[in-house]
Amino acid sequence: xxKIISDTYQKIYDIVREIPEGRVSTYGLxxxxxxxxxxxxxxxYAMNHAHSQEDIPAHRVVNRNGLLxxxxxxxxxxxxxxxxxxxxxEVKDDKVVNFKKIVWDxxxxx
Numbered sequence: 001x002x003k004i005i006s007d008t009y010q011k012i013y014d015i016v017r018e019i020p021e022g023r024v025s026t027y028g029l030x031x032x033x034x035x036x037x038x039x040x041x042x043x044x045y046a047m048n049h050a051h052s053q054e055d056i057p058a059h060r061v062v063n064r065n066g067l068l069x070x071x072x073x074x075x076x077x078x079x080x081x082x083x084x085x086x087x088x089x090e091v092k093d094d095k096v097v098n099f100k101k102i103v104w105d106x107x108x109x110x
Contacts, residue, residue, distance in 0.1 A: 008034070012046040013053070015106050019060040022088045023104040024096055026064050033106040040064075048073050059083040066099030 011034045019025050027040035027047075043061070047070055050056040059080045063069045071080040071094065081091045090097035 008042065009046040009049065012043055013050060013056050016047075016050070016056055016058065016061060018106065018109070019057060019104050021057075023102050024060050024062050024066070024084070024089065024099070025104045025106065026062060028064050029103075029105050029107060030061065044070065057083075062096055062099075066096035066103070068094045068096075 012030060015030055015033055016025070027043040030043045031040045047058045047061050050058040051073060058070065059074070061070065068080050068084075068091065071077045074080045074083075081094070084091055084096070089102065096102065
C-alpha cells in the first residue's frame with residue numbers, strides 16, 4: 001500500500017473510531033470530512049481493509065440511504081446487522097430504520 005493511501009486510510013479509520021455507539025455515518029460524509037480528492041468509494045475500500053483491525057467499527061458505516069451495502073464483507077454477512085442491533089440500531093430489510101435521526105456527520109461534530 002502506498003504512503004498516500006496508507007495515510008488516507010488512517011485518516012478514515014480515525015474518524016470512524018469517533019462514530020458514537022448506536023449511530024451510523026456514511027461513506028460520503030466521511031470522504032467529505034477528510035477533504036481528500038477521493039470519493040466515498042475510497043472510504044469503502046478502507047472499510048474493506050478494516051476488518052483485520054478490531055478497534056475500527058466498520059459496521060457503523062453505511063451508504064447515503066442507510067443501506068448496509070458493506071455487509072458482504074462481514075463473516076457471516078448478517079454480522080454487520082447484528083453488531084448494529086447490539087448497539088440499539090434498528091435495521092429492517094438491510095436498511096437502518098430512522099436513518100436521518102441517527103446519522104452522525106463528522107462535518108458537524110468537529
